[in-house]
Amino acid sequence: MIENVFVETGTHNACFALLLQNEFRLMIPLLKGKSFAIDLGNNNTLLSDENRILLSQPSFISFDEERHSVKAVGEEAFNIFEKSHGLLKTIKPLQRGVIADYDSALMMISKMVDRVHKRNLFSGFNHIISGVPFYATEVERRALRDVLDQFNSKKRQLIVEPLAAAVGMGLNIREPNGKMVIDIGGGVTEIVIISLSGVAVFQSIKIAGDSFTTTIQDYFRRNYNLIIGWKTAEQIKIQVGAAEPHINNSASMIVKGKDILEGIPTTHEVSSSEVAFILDKSIKSIEESIVHTLEVCPPELAADIYVNGIHLTGGSALLRGLKERFQKNLELTVHLDAEPLLSVSKGIAQVLRESKKYQAVLID
DSSP states (O other), rough: GGGGGTSSHHHHHHHHHHHHHHHHHHHHHHHOOOEEEEEEEEEEEEESSSSOOOOOSSSSSEEEETTTEEETTTHHHHTTTTOOOEEEEEOOEEEEEEEHHHHHHHHHHHHHHHHHHOOTTTTEEEEEEEETTTTOOHHOOOOHHHHHGGGEEEEEEEEEHHHHHHHHTTTTTSSSEEEEEEEEOOOOOEEEEEEEEEEEEEEEESOSSSHHHHHHHHHHHHHHEEEEEEHHHHHHHHHHOBBSOTTTTOOOOEEEEEETTTEEEEEEEEEEHHHHHHHHHHHHHHHHHHHHHHTOOOOHHHHHHHHOEEEEEEEEGGBBBBHHHHHHHHHHHHESSSTTTHHHHHHHHHHHHTTTTTGGGOOO
């Protein structure tokens, strides 16, 4: 059609028509675009396509306030967190699993997507699916939708993270069979009972990985007059954290911080058993929420859970001895996902790959 526009108007216009035709053909694959899934975690963001993870980076962004520009994103921003000078501001845009700083989240996600998908004027995406906490309000979901709208996609949908985690763990969520999934993430713990592609019973508490970290910070301040940074407390949780005081792989580490009274750097040794004591109250709160969820669960679904057990996922599920503690106190079989940090991302990728099959769980 384009090549016939300038047939009778001379060589110059004919050449222009040919150029326009070639530009049009080049534009078509650009407009067609790609699809991607995003697991926007409290502490870590993962981007994937239908088959594999493309990017995994800490959910941090740093701004140069003097130049009003982005200094670093992801791992680079995390490395300078709590170590930068006054003109560099490092922000964690997500709190409690949802967007807390819209502008920072918008820029962070844009920069991360640019790392795996080179965009230009004609770039676009076919389908974008993002996870969102089940407890998120409509206002919080709208903020996430608005952030995703910057990518000019033909279709943009959300999926609640507990359902995505269940899919990522290989569970059949479409059958009439009750399955309990406990997702202990960075900002929130979500406890759900799933049947027929829906959430039958739900409980959410704001006790999860980040609250574990701040509890460790508070403990050192109160008991040892020792101020430690968020990153140091996070390392304590990861390296020697435990859910029970007596575990086989107990360990200890030297903690470096600042003495409140003297104002000088100092150290203190902490063991797994002490960290288990620090976190005991928080873990008890999660256990009480699990029990409450089971109490309000319909009897037929409760019978299914007795057979199927509990499925445990989320980054904070890696805490040493947590699975064994839940099994002992709840008297139910607990299945810990082999890759709890990736279950949501893998689930969203599978839903992206088979979107027609999982249409019932997608939210426009």
